[in-house]
Amino acid sequence: MEHRTLDDIQRVADAVPLETAVPRMTRRERLERWATLLEQYRGGLVALMRIEYLAPEERVLQRGDHSPLAIAFRDPAMRAQGLAGDTVGDGMAFFELSEHEAHYLLCDCHYLGDLTPGAIAGRVRDVARRKSLRERWEAARGTFSRWC
Numbered sequence: 126m127e128h129r130t131l132d133d134i135q136r137v138a139d140a141v142p143l144e145t146a147v148p149r150m151t152r153r154e155r156l157e158r159w160a161t162l163l164e165q166y167r168g169g170l171v172a173l174m175r176i177e178y179l180a181p182e183e184r185v186l187q188r189g190d191h192s193p194l195a196i197a198f199r200d201p202a203m204r205a206q207g208l209a210g211d212t213v214g215d216g217m218a219f220f221e222l223s224e225h226e227a228h229y230l231l232c233d234c235h236y237l238g239d240l241t242p243g244a245i246a247g248r249v250r251d252v253a254r255r256k257s258l259r260e261r262w263e264a265a266r267g268t269f270s271r272w273c
Contacts, residue, residue: 170196
């Protein structure tokens, strides 16, 4: 193991001291931040090609240099929150996306014509607004407990 000073490490990495670490964002907050990053992005985006036809073990490894996930991974705050990479699998795990949601957001078959950051940001916000299974369960449990 090689020992380095904090100054040496900060020159090559985005080091975040523990005392300034940000509390874990909720799924909705992570998705909203991703949408904001996409809206602020001023370059071209590339959708991933036909990911629905890949075997699951191949699908999770798919990535693209200018994909929406690459934009999220460039953000130090997203990496500090735990985004491990810019592959489909990394995105699904970090943003808690189902296979259907990942396909809807990332696959080329859902985009006719130009793929714009605003269009993808809107889709990400659509996914963020949906109630999670946990939120639906808690609402149902709350309703049921009022009856009993």
